[in-house]
Amino acid sequence: DAGVIQSPRHEVTEMGQEVTLRCKPISGHDYLFWYRQTMMRGLELLIYFNNNVPIDDSGMPEDRFSAKMPNASFSTLKIQPSEPRDSAVYFCASSRTYYEQYFGPGTRLTVT
Amino acid sequence: RKEVEQDPGPFNVPEGATVAFNCTYSNSASQSFFWYRQDCRKEPKLLMSVYSSGNEDGRFTAQLNRASQYISLLIRDSKLSDSATYLCVVNIPYSGAGSYQLTFGKGTKLSVIP
Numbered sequence: 001d002a003g004v005i006q007s008p009r010h011e012v013t014e015m016g017q018e019v020t021l022r023c024k025p026i027s028g029h030d031y032l033f034w035y036r037q038t039m040m041r042g043l044e045l046l047i048y049f050n051n052n053v054p055i056d057d058s059g060m061p062e063d064r065f066s067a068k069m070p071n072a073s074f075s076t077l078k079i080q081p082s083e084p085r086d087s088a089v090y091f092c093a094s095s096r097t098y099y100e101q102y103f104g105p106g107t108r109l110t111v112t
Numbered sequence: 113r114k115e116v117e118q119d120p121g122p123f124n125v126p127e128g129a130t131v132a133f134n135c136t137y138s139n140s141a142s143q144s145f146f147w148y149r150q151d152c153r154k155e156p157k158l159l160m161s162v163y164s165s166g167n168e169d170g171r172f173t174a175q176l177n178r179a180s181q182y183i184s185l186l187i188r189d190s191k192l193s194d195s196a197t198y199l200c201v202v203n204i205p206y207s208g209a210g211s212y213q214l215t216f217g218k219g220t221k222l223s224v225i226p
Contacts, residue, residue: 042218043156043199056213058206091155098214099144099203103155 002026004104006092012110018080021107024073025094033093033101034067034077043091049075082111115139116202118217126225129190133220135200136182143212144203145176145183149196150219156199159185190224197221 005024013019025032033048047057049069057067064083069075079086087110093101118135125131137145145162160167162174162183173186183202187194200217 043216
């Protein structure tokens with residue numbers, strides 16, 4: 001299996017620009033998660049989907065963040081407008097059940 | 113008090129040593145416990161689940177102490193390849209009835225030295 005695929009792997013953008021992160025989960029996994037990791041706050045759950053439906057978005061920092069899952073094989077996390085404090089590594093993970101999550105390689109976002 | 117707390121380390125141990133990490137959690141109603149491993153600049157990977165009776169996987173042993181609200185990870189005969197950050201993960205109830213959320217600790221860094 002190819003594992004969870006994320007793109008881009010690195011993104012450098014200027015404050016105020018829109019950023020779109022992409023994720024392809026492992027085929028057959030019903031759950032998809034978006035996380036953000038920083039040195040200060042560690043790994044934080046932003047949102048997760050079950051069967052393409054958003055279940056819990058309580059971790060989404062504010063309205064500038066939005067996530068979609070139009071089908072079982074694709075999800076996006078969008079930040080608009082981006083701010084320097086959004087700089088972090090963003091991970092996508094998928095799983096068959098809620099547990100035993102498989103993480104993608106992450107997108108390292110730098111907002112200047 | 114943080115929901116999931118870990119000693120950040122680093123733990124620097126020689127090859128062949130035995131090392132143990134603890135992780136405490138604040139909510140006694142927490143269910144399901146895991147250890148993940150994260151190599152430098154890589155994604156977290158599931159190392160093992162933690163069962164109530166304790167469980168072992170090769171050189172790794174995980175324990176759960178519900179009374180004191182902590183889980184532990186013991187690594188025997190440390191290898192250079194064990195160098196990584198070990199993340200404690202707890203399924204913690206929140207807000208609505210029956211709602212849980214996997215919460216990650218910030219991790220404990222282990223360096224195994226030749």
